[in-house]
Every structure is written in C-alpha cells, then in structure tokens.
Amino acid sequence: MRQTVWGGNNTVQSASMPVYDTGTIRSQSLFEFRELIRYRFLVSNLVARDLKVRYKRSVLGFIWVMLSPLLTMGVLVIVFSNFFGRFQLAHYPVYLLCGILIFTLFAQASVAAMSNLSGNGSVLRRMYVPPSVFVASAIGSALINLLFSIVPFFALAFINGVRPTVMWVFIIVPCLETALFSFGVGLIVAPLMVFFNDTYEIYTVLLTVLNYLTPVFYPTSILPKWVQQVENYNPLFLFIQSARDAVIYNQFSNPGMLIGAAGSAIGAFIIGWLFFAQMEGKFAYHF
Amino acid sequence: MLTTSKSSQTAYPAVDTSELAIVVSECSVRYRLPTERISTMKEQVIRQITRRTVKYNEFWALRKVNLQIRRGEAVALVGRNGAGKSTLLKCIAKVQRPTTGRIWVRGSMAPIIELGAGFHPELTGRENIYLNGAMLGFSHAEMERKVDSIIEFSELANFIESPLRTYSSGMHARLGFAVAAEADPDVLIIDEVLSVGDEAFQRKCMERMRRFRQRGTTILYVTHALDSIADLCDHAAWIDGGRLRYYGDAQRVVGMFRDSMEHDADLAETQRMQVVRVPAKKSR
Numbered sequence: 001m002r003q004t005v006w007g008g009n010n011t012v013q014s015a016s017m018p019v020y021d022t023g024t025i026r027s028q029s030l031f032e033f034r035e036l037i038r039y040r041f042l043v044s045n046l047v048a049r050d051l052k053v054r055y056k057r058s059v060l061g062f063i064w065v066m067l068s069p070l071l072t073m074g075v076l077v078i079v080f081s082n083f084f085g086r087f088q089l090a091h092y093p094v095y096l097l098c099g100i101l102i103f104t105l106f107a108q109a110s111v112a113a114m115s116n117l118s119g120n121g122s123v124l125r126r127m128y129v130p131p132s133v134f135v136a137s138a139i140g141s142a143l144i145n146l147l148f149s150i151v152p153f154f155a156l157a158f159i160n161g162v163r164p165t166v167m168w169v170f171i172i173v174p175c176l177e178t179a180l181f182s183f184g185v186g187l188i189v190a191p192l193m194v195f196f197n198d199t200y201e202i203y204t205v206l207l208t209v210l211n212y213l214t215p216v217f218y219p220t221s222i223l224p225k226w227v228q229q230v231e232n233y234n235p236l237f238l239f240i241q242s243a244r245d246a247v248i249y250n251q252f253s254n255p256g257m258l259i260g261a262a263g264s265a266i267g268a269f270i271i272g273w274l275f276f277a278q279m280e281g282k283f284a285y286h287f
Numbered sequence: 288m289l290t291t292s293k294s295s296q297t298a299y300p301a302v303d304t305s306e307l308a309i310v311v312s313e314c315s316v317r318y319r320l321p322t323e324r325i326s327t328m329k330e331q332v333i334r335q336i337t338r339r340t341v342k343y344n345e346f347w348a349l350r351k352v353n354l355q356i357r358r359g360e361a362v363a364l365v366g367r368n369g370a371g372k373s374t375l376l377k378c379i380a381k382v383q384r385p386t387t388g389r390i391w392v393r394g395s396m397a398p399i400i401e402l403g404a405g406f407h408p409e410l411t412g413r414e415n416i417y418l419n420g421a422m423l424g425f426s427h428a429e430m431e432r433k434v435d436s437i438i439e440f441s442e443l444a445n446f447i448e449s450p451l452r453t454y455s456s457g458m459h460a461r462l463g464f465a466v467a468a469e470a471d472p473d474v475l476i477i478d479e480v481l482s483v484g485d486e487a488f489q490r491k492c493m494e495r496m497r498r499f500r501q502r503g504t505t506i507l508y509v510t511h512a513l514d515s516i517a518d519l520c521d522h523a524a525w526i527d528g529g530r531l532r533y534y535g536d537a538q539r540v541v542g543m544f545r546d547s548m549e550h551d552a553d554l555a556e557t558q559r560m561q562v563v564r565v566p567a568k569k570s571r
Contacts, residue, residue: 017473020381020396023389042421049418053409126404128381128396129422196328284383285318 029277035130042129046137051144065148069104070156073097076217089219091248094157098247099216101149102174102240106182107207109142113186114193114200121194124283131280132273135190139183146175162248170246174239177265181235184268191279194286210236232257235264307393308474308505309379311354314388316374316529319343348374349385350529356522358393361496361506363516363537365544366526372509373478375526376400379507380476394473394505397423399464401478408452412443412462415451419466433469440495441465442488461488468495475499478509493519513541 025031036043055062077093089095116134124131150171158164193199214236220228231237238261242253252258322342325331334341348371356362364372377383378390380398405422406415416437420430438444441461446454454462467475475496496519499506508520516523516537523540525533533540 017394020390020392022384023391039421039424041426042424045418045421045427049407049410049414052414053407056409120405123405123422125382126401127398127422129405192328196326196331198327198329202328281384284377 027277028281029274032130032132032277032280033273036132036136039130039133042133043136043140046133047140047144050137050141062148065145066152069097069100069149070152072100073156076100080217084219084222091157091160091162094153094160094162094248095219095244096217097153097156098244099214099240101146101153102178102243103211103214103216103236105142105146105175105178106185106236106239107211108145109139109179109182110186110189111200111204111207112138112142113182113190114203117190118193121283121286131283132187132276135183135186135276138186139179142182143175143179150175157247163250165250167246167250167252170252171243174243174246174261177261178236178239180265181239181268184265184270184272187269187272187276191276191283194279194283214240216240232260235261235268238264306357307355307391308358308360309354309356309393309507310389310391311352311375311379312389312391314349314352314354314375314378314385314390315347316349316371316378316383317386318346318348320346347529349378351388352526352529352531354524354531354534356505356507358505359500359503360522361500361508361520363520363523363541364507364509364526365513365516365523365541367548370526371529372526373400376476376478376507376509392474395424395470396474396476397467397470397472398476399467399478400476404463406451406459406463409450411450412441412447412454413438415462416466419463420470423467423470423472425470437462437465437469440468440491457485457488464492468492468499472504474505474507476507513545516541 055064060067073093073096076096080096081092084092113135116138117131120134123129154164154168157168189199189203214234215223215231220231220237223231238253238257242258242261245251245253253261320343322344325334325341352371352375354375364375366372374383376398377400378385379392380396380400381392382398382400405419407418410418413434416434417427417430420433421427425433438447441458441464443454443458443462443465446458451459451462477496493515496506500519506520508516510516520537522535523537523544524531525540525544533543
C-alpha cells in the first residue's frame with residue numbers, strides 16, 4: 001500500500017525524472033553497478049585525463065609506453081638468454097615480453113586503482129560520483145597502455161622469427177581476462193588503502209613476490225614438479241600461458257587452463273565487487 | 288562505521304509525492320569517532336591478535352530530521368557551525384547515506400558543495416568543463432551542447448585553453464559555478480560557495496539563481512550570509528544540534544535564528560567577563 005502512495009500520483013512531467021530513494025536500495029552491489037554504467041562517460045573521461053596528464057609534458061610522450069617494457073625485456077634478455085638457453089626455450093625474447101606485458105598490466109592496474117581511489121577522496125567527499133569509477137578508470141588506463149605496447153610486441157615477435165597467424169588475435173582474450181582480474185583485485189585493495197595507509201607498501205611487496213613466483217622470465221620447467229602443479233592455480237600464470245600459447249606456439253592452451261583463466265577472472269571480479277559495495281558506505285567518513 | 292539501517296522497509300509516513308522534490312524522513316546520522324586512530328594495517332592486525340578493541344565516541348550529527356520540500360521551492364538551511372547543515376546537505380546530495388531514516392529526491396541534482404571539486408590543474412579550462420560535466424553524470428555529447436554557454440557564463444573565453452593551474456581562485460570558482468549552473472538540474476544544492484568571486488560575479492550568481500527559481504528548479508541553500516536568504520528563499524529550516532528546530536517562512540525563521548545568536552552572544556560575553564574576573568581577585 002505504501003508503494004502506491006510513494007510510486008503513484010506522478011504527473012506526466014515528473015514521471016520521467018530520476019528518483020533517488022534510499023528506502024528502495026535493497027542491494028548496494030546492484031545499485032553501485034547500475035550507477036557505474038550510468039557514469040561510463042566519466043570513466044572514459046578519467047582515462048583520457050590520466051593519459052593527457054601523464055604524457056602532456058614529457059618529451060617522449062606516448063613512445064615511452066612502448067619503450068619501457070622493451071627496455072626491461074632487453075636487459076633481461078642480455079642477462080638470462082644464455083642461462084635459460086639451456087632449456088631449449090624457443091623465442092626467449094618473445095616469451096619474456098609476453099610475460100612482462102601481462103604482469104605489468106596487472107601490477108599497473110591494481111596499484112593505480114589504489115592510488116586513484118584514495119587520491120580522489122576530495123571529490124568523493126564533496127560531490128556524488130559512484131566511487132567504483134575511479135577503480136574502473138585505473139583499469140582502463142592500464143589497458144590503453146597495454147594497447148600501445150602491444151604494437152612493438154608483435155613487431156618483436158615477427159623480427160624474432162615467429163610466424164604471424166590468426167592466432168595472434170587471440171591474445172585479446174588473456175589481456176581482457178587480466179584486466180577483469182585486476183579490476184577484482186583493485187576493488188579489494190583500493191578500499192583497504194582508504195582505511196590503512198600502509199596497504200600500498202604491503203601490496204607492492206606482495207606484487208614483487210608474485211612476480212618471482214610467476215614464470216614471467218624463467219621457463220616453467222625449471223620449477224620442481226609440485227610447484228608446477230601449483231602454478232596451475234596461479235591466475236596470472238594461466239593468463240600469461242594462454243597468451244604465449246597463442247602467439248608463440250600457434251595453439252590454444254588446454255581447455256582446463258582456458259576455463260581456469262576465465263573463471264578466476266570472473267570470480268575475482270565478483271568477489272571484489274561485493275567487497276567494494278560493502279565498504280563504500282564508510283568512505284565518506286574516512287576521507 | 289556507517290551501518291545503513293536494514294529496517295528501512297518499516298512503515299514510513301505516507302506522503303503524497305506528486306508535488307514534492309525532496310523528502311527527508313526520520314533521518315539520523317551517527318559519527319563514531321575512534322578515541323585512537325588506527326591508520327595502518329599492521330596496527331589493526333596487532334590489535335586483532337591482542338584483542339584490544341578501540342573505543343568510540345558516538346556523535347549524532349543529525350537526529351530524526353523530517354523535512355519535505357516541494358518542487359520549485361527555494362529553502363535555506365541556517366544554523367550555527369557544526370549544527371549539522373552540511374551533513375544534511377550531503378545526505379540529500381547522495382554523498383553520504385544516513386545511518387537511519389530515508390532520503391527521497393526526485394529529479395537530477397547538481398551539488399555545488401565546493402566549487403570545482405574534481406578539477407585537475409594540468410588540464411585546460413575546456414577539458415575541465417568536460418570532466419566536471421561527466422562527474423555530474425553528463426555524456427560527452429550533452430556537454431558539447433552546453434560547453435559554449437558555460438564558457439560564456441564564466442567569462443573565461445580568453446583563458447579557456449590554458450591549464451587550470453594558471454587560474455586565480457576567483458576564476459576557478461567562476462568556472463565551477465558556470466558548469467553547475469549550465470547543468471540545468473531539477474534540484475540545485477548550494478553550500479556556502481557564493482562568497483568567492485568579486486561582487487559583480489556574486490550578483491551574476493544571484494541573478495542566475497533567480498532565473499533558476501523562475502524555471503521551477505528546487506533550490507537548497509546553505510549560507511551564513513543571512514541577508515541573501517530573504518532575497519532568494521521562501522522557506523528556511525533552522526538546524527540546531529542536529530535537530531530541526533524550526534521550519535517555515537524564511538524571514539521569520541531567519542529572524543528567530545538571529546535573535547538566538549544575539550542572545551548566545553550576550554551569554555558568551557557575560558561568561559567571558561566572569562572568567563576574566565577570577566584571576567583578578569586572586570592577585571589582589
């Protein structure tokens with residue numbers, strides 16, 4: 001009966017107006033999700049802002065995005081080529097760069113999610129925007145950065161003697177999976193950063209550990225058998241492996257891996273989203 | 288810290304909403320101020336292990352406030368510093384959720400709680416207009432239609448392509464007000480921001496607010512400049528200690544608020560004099 005009183009009686013003019021009613025918000029997660037969709041233009045605007053601000057006043061500009069992973073790769077190739085050459089790893093530079101690109105996407109996106117959300121506290125305190133836009137825009141910026149560095153990646157693969165095939169297109173899938181996974185992780189670490197200052201330090205240490213635990217620059221075969229088994233549960237390894245399989249070995253990874261990769265990305269996103277929706281009500285009191 | 292009441296399904300007073308823009312019913316906001324602030328995860332973990340709990344001082348910024356504002360009305364919120372005006376405004380503007388109670392707002396909102404929140408110093412004025420517009424929920428295409436009139440209103444046409452860090456604070460404020468003003472919202476929420484800018488611009492803002500009124504925009508206005516209220520608002524709400532003390536005709540409520548402040552000032556004056564007198568006695 002209350003429903004008819006609150007919902008009814010609308011004149012034609014007012015019926016089209018949006019209504020904000022805290023009494024009808026049953027699920028914060030759904031509310032936040034709808035709001036994020038509604039504010040998608042803000043997300044693209046923030047991504048554009050990020051890129052403009054970062055590259056406006058630097059000499060190398062966008063070229064730097066392409067150069068930086070190549071330089072890292074160059075150093076690692078010089079250092080490790082002979083060392084890992086013994087393991088008959090074909091196209092080691094391509095193998096390496098593939099791992100670096102995917103891992104950098106994850107690290108960059110999740111760290112940016114943290115600093116973006118707490119850095120925009122002054123906005124969230126003063127006006128309403130769904131807070132998840134700041135996490136989403138961090139992921140967007142990292143994806144654009146990846147896009148820039150994927151061009152030199154393909155060039156390097158070609159120069160290194162990998163035959164270009166249609167399978168190269170499939171690299172989009174692990175990249176998007178990594179982005180979704182980073183979104184989920186970002187949705188967890190970003191609110192923690194709001195409450196605890198040292199989240200950043202702790203998280204970057206964990207990232208370094210994860211970097212060494214994931215076969216980014218070494219072949220999987222150097223690991224003990226049981227660790228290789230464990231790697232199958234490391235989402236980042238799954239993303240990197242399916243990208244390498246597609247580009248270097250011209251094949252799909254085994255179905256178990258592909259399902260595991262997609263599942264962990266979606267799972268991380270759902271868990272992250274629920275956590276974020278749970279925490280966001282407290283933001284206004286903490287900034 | 289904020290726990291949204293799950294009992295929000297319980298009965299609310301039935302309201303005929305057809306003429307209303309804002310309904311605040313039984314709205315309370317509780318702040319819990321920890322007696323010691325834990326800002327690192329390390330501390331938190333140690334506390335969990337040693338089972339030392341943090342004590343909180345509770346503070347109710349708003350207590351069961353009820354307010355109904357009709358469409359097209361201009362309402363001023365008055366009250367002393369810390370009375371809860373800004374908290375109420377933030378609840379209505381979606382920035383905060385009330386601890387208990389319900390907020391209902393119909394129509395698009397443009398909050399001017401602080402001008403130029405979300406501006407970026409490295410971007411040009413024009414880029415900031417788009418960014419700020421997006422924060423108000425507008426698409427790129429919608430902003431494209433508005434951008435010229437925003438620039439015109441802000442009187443910043445000559446500087447619009449320079450980065451915002453080169454702007455003065457007055458220019459900042461002008462741009463911020465221009466974006467919010469051209470957003471053409473159904474509900475405009477203004478928190479003590481028009482004191483910036485020179486007199487000419489202030490007059491222009493007031494002029495624009497009057498135009499808003501004619502167009503039927505609902506305005507919620509917080510200010511300490513009590514003289515500007517009678518000019519703009521028909522109703523006023525006096526918030527005192529988190530409670531709604533009076534609501535009604537703007538002139539009358541402002542008058543009562545003024546009287547109470549003078550009374551308090553007298554009281555404070557006598558108290559201050561008494562305090563001064565005590566050491567004087569001792570020295571004798």
